[in-house]
Amino acid sequence: MALEDIIRSLIIKKGPITFAQFMELALYHPEYGYYSSGKANIGKEGDYYTSPCVHPAFGEIISRFIVRAYEIIAPSEFTVVEMGAGKGILALDILNSLKNNSPSVYNKTNYVIVERNLCILREGEKVLKEHIHKVKFIDSLSTLDPESINGVFISNELVDSFPFHRVKFINGEMFEIFVTLDKGEFKEVLGKPSTPALRKYLESYDIEFANEQEIEINLYAGEWIQSVAKILAKGLVLTIDYGFLAPELFNPRRMKGTFLCFHKHTANENPYANIGKQDITAHVDFTNLIRAGKSCGLNTVRYLTQGQFLIDWGILDIVERYSLEDIPSYKSRMAIKNLFLPELMGDRFKVLIQEKNLTHKLRSFYPSSPFRISFQRPGDRLPD
Numbered sequence: 001m002a003l004e005d006i007i008r009s010l011i012i013k014k015g016p017i018t019f020a021q022f023m024e025l026a027l028y029h030p031e032y033g034y035y036s037s038g039k040a041n042i043g044k045e046g047d048y049y050t051s052p053c054v055h056p057a058f059g060e061i062i063s064r065f066i067v068r069a070y071e072i073i074a075p076s077e078f079t080v081v082e083m084g085a086g087k088g089i090l091a092l093d094i095l096n097s098l099k100n101n102s103p104s105v106y107n108k109t110n111y112v113i114v115e116r117n118l119c120i121l122r123e124g125e126k127v128l129k130e131h132i133h134k135v136k137f138i139d140s141l142s143t144l145d146p147e148s149i150n151g152v153f154i155s156n157e158l159v160d161s162f163p164f165h166r167v168k169f170i171n172g173e174m175f176e177i178f179v180t181l182d183k184g185e186f187k188e189v190l191g192k193p194s195t196p197a198l199r200k201y202l203e204s205y206d207i208e209f210a211n212e213q214e215i216e217i218n219l220y221a222g223e224w225i226q227s228v229a230k231i232l233a234k235g236l237v238l239t240i241d242y243g244f245l246a247p248e249l250f251n252p253r254r255m256k257g258t259f260l261c262f263h264k265h266t267a268n269e270n271p272y273a274n275i276g277k278q279d280i281t282a283h284v285d286f287t288n289l290i291r292a293g294k295s296c297g298l299n300t301v302r303y304l305t306q307g308q309f310l311i312d313w314g315i316l317d318i319v320e321r322y323s324l325e326d327i328p329s330y331k332s333r334m335a336i337k338n339l340f341l342p343e344l345m346g347d348r349f350k351v352l353i354q355e356k357n358l359t360h361k362l363r364s365f366y367p368s369s370p371f372r373i374s375f376q377r378p379g380d381r382l383p384d
């Protein structure tokens with residue numbers, strides 16, 4: 001049965017489903033979901049690019065962050081947990097860089113990949129064969145014990161792929177967007193919120209929504225950061241994704257929210273086309289990650305743009321390794337610039353660094369770079 005038909009039968013049997021339920025099936029149905037079926041294709045030949053497929057310089061910079069984290073955590077057991085690692089491209093660049101540039105940290109590091117889709121996990125095992133003795137593959141965070149990790153949790157473009165609810169405000173009242181059928185075709189209808197958690201999510205935000213404004217609410221993102229906080233005994237959490245703080249994300253300029261679908265490098269706003277063959281995603285609410293983290297002992301160290309983060313950790317030194325003399329080298333320079341220039345990936349992606357049980361050691365942790373590539377915008381004042 002095609003995935004569309006599986007979703008149709010569910011709606012016929014149970015009535016309208018939330019957008020989050022629709023997205024869960026479209027991306028993660030065990031057999032036909034975009035990610036679970038192995039159809040997710042990231043990179044030049046695929047549907048979209050992520051930073052690790054732009055250039056290994058991205059992984060090299062994260063490996064520098066990991067080395068500094070290792071120095072301040074000073075553990076007997078040091079673990080890097082990468083969640084939503086896809087095929088392991090970032091893990092490979094990080095481990096190659098650690099092995100070549102910091103062999104003593106490489107020797108002490110255990111690398112855990114958490115990837116919920118087993119067919120992607122299997123590809124990761126092939127990509128990482130050179131480092132396989134260092135890497136453990138698991139499909140869920142729930143297999144890690146509380147307070148069992150001293151080290152660093154990293155993720156790149158994980159949170160934007162969690163299924164989200166969509167709501168719409170009409171005359172000040174919140175309605176949820178559900179998916180139903182009209183003559184066999186998928187159709188959106190409004191109804192009462194499926195869970196009180198949706199109203200609760202916005203309670204602490206002082207935001208006035210415009211009439212007819214739609215937003216996405218990612219309830220799982222907060223639960224995820226709280227699970228990370230529980231598992232981490234001492235260390236840092238590095239979350240990289242596109243998104244904003246809440247006042248900017250939920251600004252009425254974005255009347256239709258931020259959700260988009262990606263198919264063959266083309267963005268569209270129709271989640272009911274190419275079901276199971278296209279990605280569905282929305283910008284991340286970093287205010288939620290900051291607050292949910294804080295409620296379980298994760299303190300914010302920095303929230304900044306990817307461009308500034310890469311500059312601070314020395315990406316310009318890597319650019320200088322590539323001369324302008326030959327074409328492959330020139331192409332590498334251009335690819336690396338894509339990662340940090342504000343008009344390309346530099347401003348769109350944000351980096352959130354949180355810590356647990358390290359406060360007193362952080363004074364000299366973050367490098368101070370004289371170069372400013374992005375400036376905080378007024379809406380970017382950190383939440384309490």
Ligand SMILES: C[S@@+](CC[C@H](N)C(=O)[O-])C[C@H]1O[C@@H](n2cnc3c(N)ncnc32)[C@H](O)[C@@H]1O
Pocket residue numbers: 035042050051052053083084085086087090114115116117120139140141155156157158161162
């Ligand atoms: C957009 S891809 C990013 C892949 C990779 N990090 C990159 O930057 O290229 C998101 C990945 O997160 C995985 N994922 C989503 N939810 C997850 C969860 N709850 N636990 C582990 N992996 C998850 C998906 O299967 C997918 O491989």
